[in-house]
Amino acid sequence: MSLHFRLGLWLALSLLLLFVLHGLVTERAPRVTTEAYITTRLEHDAEWLMSGLNAQGQLTTAHIPAIFLRANSGHYFMLRQGEQAPQLSTSSAGRTLPTPASSGISRGVWDDGEPLLLLRRDLAQGGVLVVAESLRDLNAHLTQFRWRFLLISLGLFALLLLAQFALLHWALRPVRKLAHNGERLQAGELDRLPDPGMQELQPLSRAFNAVLESQARRLARSRHALADLAHGLKTPLAALQQSLHGVNDAVVQTSLARMEGIVQRELRRARWSAGVSPATPLLDIEQELQSLMQAMRLIYRERALNFVLSVPTGAQWSMDREDLHELCGNLLDNAAKWARSRIHLQVSRLDDDWLLCVEDDGAGADLATLNAGCLRGQRLDESQPGTGLGLAIVGEIVAAYGGELTFTQSAALGGLRVCLRFSPTRVAGAARGPDTAKTIT
């Protein structure tokens, strides 16, 4: 559930609650006020009428206010004494008002459904005075008011919801930007998170950048240390080999060869365990591969091999430069060992993925064995020194970048065709270490 949605939901719910409560109070207020006012008026009327009773307990017409005389005025009274027929206001048009059970204010309904507010007074000399006022007009007004109030409230509610959405969208922009920058960082477009411009997020991006930097430093340090170690170990080994030149002792020579193999293998493995930095910059593939091809041509100059490179202009993806050279260098070197005269390196796009293929015109290889197990799950430490080390390294790199390696027969050249397919997005996600191995048959 997104932060935006959650915040929006709770804000909308609280807004709704506020509106409902407010509506309930506001809807009741006019009725309560008006009825209180009517009650006061009814009391005044009752007082007035009672003050006008003559000795026989009858109301003289002169004393009756005009409003009770007009037909259907909405103001009525009824005076009932003993068993006589009750005295009714002219406005009642002969209809008898319902008599409330007890004195005081109460509601009632006339026979034709007209709602009434009734006030009953018990007279001191015996008898009952009921004064009433019709609520028909009031109810009509209140209903109209209620509708209008509801419509205005709904409109306001919708307006506030919109405003709230916009506000949330605006307020969460730095968070979205941070997330976006995180993705760009993974894709290698950025090398560090920029300032999010929001106080609450700054410690996060600062901490993140610090981790990135320390990791890059550690990686550089371990790589440098290993390069130094390589140099330090190899030179004395080379010296040993030179001084033993001409010594035809099989034990000495095999031991030397084994030492050489072990040093090479362990150094490569140590270089690999340094891992891949998550924030790898975008690499200009065309330029890098061109210099690699040039180096290849020089290395195999004696055999006059024809190295052909085909790469789309401007091709770039997120990969460590050293890894790219190690990967392609080993593939090309392997191809060159078997090729008769031609080696092709082709880079192309396949949907959103990149496809990197190396093919040669050599005798080919046992595809079944290669596809079945040569690279799948095989670690450097399982490979024999000197044999297949190059391909094992390729396997490690491919696994670290979450790629897929396939071996087929080259249709164009007839030899072996090794294809590496990987997606730039998965590269960023998988480039955490060699454990995320993924190969297909």
Added chain:
Amino acid sequence: MRILLAEDDNALASALLLNLRAAGYVVDWAADGEEADYLVREDLFDAVILDLGLPKRAGLDILRAWRASALALPVLILTGRDAWHEKVDGFAAGADDYLTKPFHPEELLARLSALLRRAHGLAPGPLQVGDWTLDETRQMLLHGDKVIALTAMEFRLLRLFMLHPEQVLSKTWLENHLYDEGCELGSNVLEVYINRLRAKLSREAIQTRRGQGYVFRMESLP
């Protein structure tokens, strides 16, 4: 053939010096980058074996500087750095070949020989001029079915001639490419060796150009 070995490791350098000299090369040794740079700019060498991790000036730096000042002599990088990106950087800096330590002595000699051959515009394979073939591993001269033994100095001198057939080679140039710095020699020594070679090949094989030097003729007479 005069080679500069730029290598800071004493043990490796002395072993290499022995092997290279045994293979008939004249070798000078520079133990740091500055010395190597200075010696190469003397323009005495036919090739350089260059270590990358040199003190004072890094191998790649001086190599780039040489190429920038149009010094075209063949350079073989000899290093422990075996990653592909390092090889690519080495070639991009202007190296002609790249060999990683540890290595077999034969491999270095074969590559060095190929490098020199290429630098003189000759095809790879055995060194062959006219009917003469020089077997560099056994240091012998082949002519038809005949196998002619050569002394170390005769071999060095003949290889120089065969790498530059039909070219006038001055006495000073020949001396510079036959002896290293520490070697003092008498004025007639070169003449003596050339006469020995003439005796083994034929009088016409090496001609004397007065005041200029010597020429190795491709067309040899029976």
